[in-house]
Amino acid sequence: MTEPSADDSEERRRSIGARRNPDTQEAILDAAQAIVEEEGIAGFSIEAVAKRARAGKPTIYKWWPGRTALLLEVYHRHKPANVHMDTGSVEGDVVAFFTGVFAHWGNTGAGQVFRFIVAEAQRDEAAAASLRAYALERRQQSGQIFERGVARGELAADIDTGLAADMLAGFAWHRLLTGRLIADPEEMRQAARQLVRGLLTPGP
Amino acid sequence: MTEPSADDSEERRRSIGARRNPDTQEAILDAAQAIVEEEGIAGFSIEAVAKRARAGKPTIYKWWPGRTALLLEVYHRHKPANVHMDTGSVEGDVVAFFTGVFAHWGNTGAGQVFRFIVAEAQRDEAAAASLRAYALERRQQSGQIFERGVARGELAADIDTGLAADMLAGFAWHRLLTGRLIADPEEMRQAARQLVRGLLTPGP
Missing domain, CATH: 1.10.10.60 (Homeodomain-like)
Structure with missing residues (x-):
C-alpha cells in the first residue's frame, strides 16, 4: 500500500x-x-x-486569475438560459431577463453567491478586476437585446445600447444588493415598460 | 495628578x-x-x-443600530446639495443627480466609503438592514424628481416613480461597484435622456 x-x-x-x-x-x-x-x-x-x-x-x-474569477464562472454557468431570450420584442426580452434573473437569485443560492462576489470586489483589487470584466461581458450580452431592437427598427438608432444594458443590470443588482428582489410579475413588466418606453407623457 | x-x-x-x-x-x-x-x-x-x-x-x-448605520449617516451628510436639484425638467434633474453623485464619488473618498458600506451589507444582517433603510429613504428623495415631473404634466401619470428612482440609483451604483464611474458629461446626458425618454423610435 x-x-x-x-x-x-x-x-x-x-x-x-x-x-x-x-x-x-x-x-x-x-x-x-x-x-x-x-x-x-x-x-x-x-x-x-x-x-x-x-x-x-x-x-x-x-x-482564472483568482477565486472571484472562478466563482464568477461557476455562478454564470448555472444561470438559466431563459435569462437571455429573443422574444421578438425588446420589452418582452427585458421582462424575460428580470423574470429569469430574479427567480434564479431568489430560488437558488445564486443570489447569495453573487452578493458575496460583489462584496469581495469592493475590497480586493483582483476581485474588482474580475467583476469589472464580468460586467463588461454581460453588458455585451444584454446589449444584444437592444441591438436586435435597433436592427428591427423598434428602437431609435441613436441610443447607446451599452448604457441601456447598464441600466438593465444596475436596476437588478440594486434590488439584489438592498435585499429587495422582485417577485411580482406586474412590477417586472412595469419596470421593463419604463426602461423601454421611458417616462414621458405620450404625445398628442 | x-x-x-x-x-x-x-x-x-x-x-x-x-x-x-x-x-x-x-x-x-x-x-x-x-x-x-x-x-x-x-x-x-x-x-x-x-x-x-x-x-x-x-x-x-x-x-444608530450599528457602525454601518453611523457610517451611512456620515456618508450622506457630506453629499453635496447639487445632487438633488429642481432644475425645472426631469431630464435636467437626472443630469444634475448623475453629475453630483459621480463627482462626489470620484473626487472625494466618498466612493470608497460607499463601496465599503455596500460590501458590509452583503455579509452582515445589521448592515443589510441599514443599507436597505437608507436605499428606501433615497428612493423617496429621488422619487421627488419624478413626482414633480408628473405634477407638471411632463411625465405620464401612470408611471411608478419608485421604480424610476430605483433605476436611477441602480444605474449609478452599478457603475460605482464595477469601477466605471462616469466622468463624461455627454455620457451622463445620454443616460438621463434614455432613462426619461426611453429607447423607442420616435413616432411618425
Whole structure:
C-alpha cells in the first residue's frame, strides 16, 4: 500500500497529464461548484478546489486569475438560459431577463453567491478586476437585446445600447444588493415598460 | 495628578451631561467623520467613535443600530446639495443627480466609503438592514424628481416613480461597484435622456 500523500500526488499528475484542457477546466468548475454547494462560500478557496479537482494550483491560475474569477464562472454557468431570450420584442426580452434573473437569485443560492462576489470586489483589487470584466461581458450580452431592437427598427438608432444594458443590470443588482428582489410579475413588466418606453407623457 | 482612565471617564460624563441631544449627535457624527478621514474605514468602530466623541457606546447605539448605520449617516451628510436639484425638467434633474453623485464619488473618498458600506451589507444582517433603510429613504428623495415631473404634466401619470428612482440609483451604483464611474458629461446626458425618454423610435 502506497502512502496516501504519494498516491495523491501521483494520481494528480496522471489526471492532469491524461486530460485535455477542456476536460480539466470542466473538472475544476465541477469541483468549485461542489464546494460552494456543500460547504458554502466560506469554504471556497483555490486550494480547496485544487485538492478536490486533483489539479495543481498553477493549472487553476492558468485559466482564472483568482477565486472571484472562478466563482464568477461557476455562478454564470448555472444561470438559466431563459435569462437571455429573443422574444421578438425588446420589452418582452427585458421582462424575460428580470423574470429569469430574479427567480434564479431568489430560488437558488445564486443570489447569495453573487452578493458575496460583489462584496469581495469592493475590497480586493483582483476581485474588482474580475467583476469589472464580468460586467463588461454581460453588458455585451444584454446589449444584444437592444441591438436586435435597433436592427428591427423598434428602437431609435441613436441610443447607446451599452448604457441601456447598464441600466438593465444596475436596476437588478440594486434590488439584489438592498435585499429587495422582485417577485411580482406586474412590477417586472412595469419596470421593463419604463426602461423601454421611458417616462414621458405620450404625445398628442 | 489623576490616573488617565479616571480623568477620561470623568470628562466623558461631564461632556455627555452638559450637552443636549442634537449637540451630542453632532459630536458623534463629527468624531465618526474625523476617524474615517484620518484612519480610513479600517479604523472605524463604534468603540473608536465613542472614545473620540467622549460619549458612551450606549449613547451611540441609542441613535444608530450599528457602525454601518453611523457610517451611512456620515456618508450622506457630506453629499453635496447639487445632487438633488429642481432644475425645472426631469431630464435636467437626472443630469444634475448623475453629475453630483459621480463627482462626489470620484473626487472625494466618498466612493470608497460607499463601496465599503455596500460590501458590509452583503455579509452582515445589521448592515443589510441599514443599507436597505437608507436605499428606501433615497428612493423617496429621488422619487421627488419624478413626482414633480408628473405634477407638471411632463411625465405620464401612470408611471411608478419608485421604480424610476430605483433605476436611477441602480444605474449609478452599478457603475460605482464595477469601477466605471462616469466622468463624461455627454455620457451622463445620454443616460438621463434614455432613462426619461426611453429607447423607442420616435413616432411618425
